[in-house]
Amino acid sequence: MAPELSKLLTPKSVAIIGVSESPTRIGGRLFKYLTKHGYKGELALVNPKYKELNNVKCYPAISDVPMDIDCALVAVPGKFVFPVLNECADNNVGSVVIFSSGFAEMGIEGKKAQDKLKELARTKNIRICGPNCIGLVNFNDNIALSFSQFMETESLIPGNIGFISQSGALGGSMANRAQDNSIGLSYFISSGNEADLDVSDYIRHLVLHDDRTKVIAAVIEGFKDGEKFIKVAELALKHRKPIIVLKIGETEVGKKAAASHTGSMTGSDSVIDAILKQKGVIRVSNYDELFQTASLFSKNRIPEGNRIGILSSSGGAGIIMADHYTKLGLTVPEPSKKTIEIASKEMASFGQVANPFDLTGQIFSDPEMFKRCFNYFIDDENFDIIQINMSMVAGQGSVNRALQLLEVAKDSKKPVVAWWAAGSLSNPGIQILNNSEVASFKSPDRCAAAVKALVNYHMAAKKSAKEEPANTNNDMPDLSIDKNKVKKILDASDKSLSEHESKALLNLYGIPVTREKIVNCVDDAVNFAEQVGFPVVLKIDSPDILHKTEADVIRLRINSPKDIARSYKEIIDNAFLYDPSAKINGVAVQEMVIGGTEVIAGMSQDPQFGPIIAFGLGGIFVEVLKDISLRITPLSKSEAKNMVRQIKGFPILNGIRGKAPSDIKAVENLLLRLSRLACDWKDYIAEIDINPLIVLDDGQGVKALDALVILKEK
């Protein structure tokens, strides 16, 4: 059952345990900030040293507090946290925020102490935020339960963005910046070490139980429970509350630091990237984009498509925006004929109505002309989103321009975004936009990235609404699987299956493999070869020899019985030389597949997210260019489609330079079968590698030439 968070996030009564009169101590700062930002509920202070502080009564212990406490703030040294938590639980406190450090971030001993907190929370049903966090703030209700210096801010600006950060210091910093730009928040939650509640719990609550939150922004160092996060992401997409994530620890160096910092296990970044995309979570690529993107989403205007109309008071600014949008794959189309016709009348002889549309210096001599041209663009059916660029206009001039902009924008449903290129001299106008329904940006690249995210999200959301969600049976090719046979193959082996066994397993899931037979003498080999037709391939079949090329136990293009005899002997000899103790099932005689394109398909298990399906072109594409697409299972039909089309080398499959198109549908089908196999046997199979898989011409299907299944430890 999902935890109930309202006592933590909207407490009607708060206790500060370990309160202090000194504003330099955590307990002192909590008291100061709670009061400063106007907490309206009941407040109890707890510290045996004081009778009262600033006219608020102070109790020796939480058990002495006469009223029920929804949320207790725990600001005591690490070693006292457990007994305090225990006392809170016994006194019916609904939730606690534990600021104290000295837990999982300290290493093994700290981890043990933290696990004790977790256990207590579970057994006595008390919710914990933290430990090792800077607390949380509810902006709509003026509840400041944080000692972050961000609380030095004059006032809290409420809004519809819920912000959760695993990093406390960054969280406070980002909230400060967001509010500088008048970006309103519903909550700021520093989740700390996540002994009890984790980022997925908070998101789930904001999605399902908080109407004031429309957009979720999160700073994530690592996922503690990948599957839980995925379910929450699916919920959020269904409820159209976009989740925007800054995932840090992208590189090996960064990840190493992340691990030492939070104790979260972080998976491969490319896996996380693929999963977030697949589940409709918006991932920003840098620090500033988190709130700039969230701000655009919070304006709640939904674009119908990806066509941008750009109006610019500077020619150069128009070019810059057109460059950014085009590079991101959005469209900057010509204005409609109608727009060109009407707008041309506005322009002096040298002006040109185009997209981007440079309003030139005329905008200074004829300010109303800006409004008229903006209206033409907003009415133009060729544009889904209108981009306005402002440049150097100072003081009252900037105010006038901003007011004009808002006057036109308010009557439309199209998203309107503004980039203001100037600095502080334009601040009066910029501030007006910051407080409006128009998203305003300082940097053109961040602006374009946010618009791109908005377009992508709504396109994906529309699409997902039409589709049934993927599940282990749905979207899977129709096939009846003999699970007993599968189980028999898996049970028969220890660490990995031989090539022949691996292929047999794949074939039970309808994956086409080479026609082949394991033989134990040359005569049988010749017989099978004549049956299947020359040329054939001979390989050793052994679960112990995984690297057959290295062991030199493969012979290709065998054209005669005589060649079979010679190759057979060489293979047996080489296998023995390579590993005298290897278990040898025999020699596999395989049909030799001619033509087609080499690809690879596979499955591996991510420690956080379970089975992952991988696909790419073979050889240098994988090895040199790392041109691979990844998806979490189960895979839906459309995901399988996207997965194939996403790789850079896709044109090769699609047919170039006179080459016939490959059987792409058969590849998609194979990926779905692989996904089903992975889901059905995820507790047994660690990895599957089909390499190479040959994709034949369109209509001819695919065929696994080699395969390897590695089992989980039993």
Added chain:
Amino acid sequence: MAPELSKLLTPKSVAIIGVSESPTRIGGRLFKYLTKHGYKGELALVNPKYKELNNVKCYPAISDVPMDIDCALVAVPGKFVFPVLNECADNNVGSVVIFSSGFAEMGIEGKKAQDKLKELARTKNIRICGPNCIGLVNFNDNIALSFSQFMETESLIPGNIGFISQSGALGGSMANRAQDNSIGLSYFISSGNEADLDVSDYIRHLVLHDDRTKVIAAVIEGFKDGEKFIKVAELALKHRKPIIVLKIGETEVGKKAAASHTGSMTGSDSVIDAILKQKGVIRVSNYDELFQTASLFSKNRIPEGNRIGILSSSGGAGIIMADHYTKLGLTVPEPSKKTIEIASKEMASFGQVANPFDLTGQIFSDPEMFKRCFNYFIDDENFDIIQINMSMVAGQGSVNRALQLLEVAKDSKKPVVAWWAAGSLSNPGIQILNNSEVASFKSPDRCAAAVKALVNYHMAAKKSAKEEPANTNNDMPDLSIDKNKVKKILDASDKSLSEHESKALLNLYGIPVTREKIVNCVDDAVNFAEQVGFPVVLKIDSPDILHKTEADVIRLRINSPKDIARSYKEIIDNAFLYDPSAKINGVAVQEMVIGGTEVIAGMSQDPQFGPIIAFGLGGIFVEVLKDISLRITPLSKSEAKNMVRQIKGFPILNGIRGKAPSDIKAVENLLLRLSRLACDWKDYIAEIDINPLIVLDDGQGVKALDALVILKEK
């Protein structure tokens, strides 16, 4: 001879022609701003309407002004500009700034009017800034010759960055932002339509004749004269004055807008990108990076290498910076043993000395510990650059932190960069850093990009200092060329050379080509085939059939005289069917080269920058992945080396998956020969295409299998 710009940039006397008493008109704003920012030279106003304005004498015409004028500001309607300029020239005015629009940006008529200004400037030796510009500002001498609203700024902050912008509105906007962050400028020059002086002239002056300018920042929409810019870039590199460029109009949409905006012809962006890199010009990828990068360069601390040590008051911030640096290819190494040993003593039990080094909350309880740890890092031989991350610390706390930072940084020569993650609450500290020798950034990605640019620049500069610059003879393989033979081949053809002629031409420059012969009967073909050895290749040889595969006039792997006879007939028949009027030189009999890796090498001419050499792997690498490296000619040895290594597919040439390494030296040698050929005959040859060029195993050389030379119109 290079133009003399001191009268324009540091005028001792200024006239405002077309002055106005209204501060809304250009002539009025110029007067207001010049006075406001404290111009100390002589000032003459010119307008027949006034006797004087604000106690400054006003003359009817420039010819009435009694003193010599260094610089006249021309704020009259477009149609009066030419007579006014003429009058200025006749009255010994040294330079003019023409603000008026109505010139090349207006189309053909305007271009003609602009050409007249240009001619006058040349014949009467008067320098023009503009027309259609917003003027220029000399920050060190308080000379404001601009009507930009940026001049509403309270005061001008002088510095060592010279800023030139082809876009006026963007220029004013960017200067405003730079000064908001206390980034000082030496000049801001809006170059406008560049009728006379262009961006290269200004840069040249700042490099050679202005000691106060150490760094040059430029916004460029298009290059009017590519070769001139390249010479200036070489000069700047030699004088170690970095040029940092924001080149706008990167995409086709952007370029189209750029062309309509300035009338500059803009070349292919990938060519410009390659040239800037090759010539040591730093190209930033977005608007904000221009001044943020320039600011880092202006601090004048030179890194010895690319190893970054990161100190962070927030674990998350450290991870973010490590991610950015690692993705950009910089190094984030472990601290030295010594550092780990000393710094460990500073840390509470749970802290860990690593890189990034998270100082944790301890930094609040023990502020001096920050300084000590910073000192350990700055002294660590493992680090070339120190990155400090600051997070949420408000007011006086931020001031203290900034002062500590500066105290340590001042005693070192290593570059120190700071990223301050918080917002306005940390402004007091941020402002202290902005005014210091430590470059301070708001965004971690911009910070890392600037550091990367700094490292790259100084590495390239060091390298270039050791090398002789490339020139048409230097760095070229030693070979004596029979130029008469070359000329004969070029003169004999009209539009393009046949394959055989093209190869003959390449061979005169020492480029290996297939052994081959043009024959006109089957017997000769058989004779040559027996001489060169089977298998052979037969192809039509015709300057009129450029697409031989399409015309089906190539036969590969011919193994016998009988096959030659059949193939010969087919080729001749198909050639006739394809183009009955094609001139046929005969049939080429070529050796068939077995093995090797297919690459392409070529030359094309950029309208601005002349001959460009291109190199890439063949087939899908060029067609699908666009994996090509480009360089301007002449090519130096090290450039040829880099060019080969820069492509993504380089590992394929270098030997992977058991494949032997290819003869990379032979490729470099070929590129140098191609460069020399291109330079020698750039007035004759439009394009050269060697496709495929086969690169054999190391030591075996290269061989051109096919080649095409396209000639310039005669």
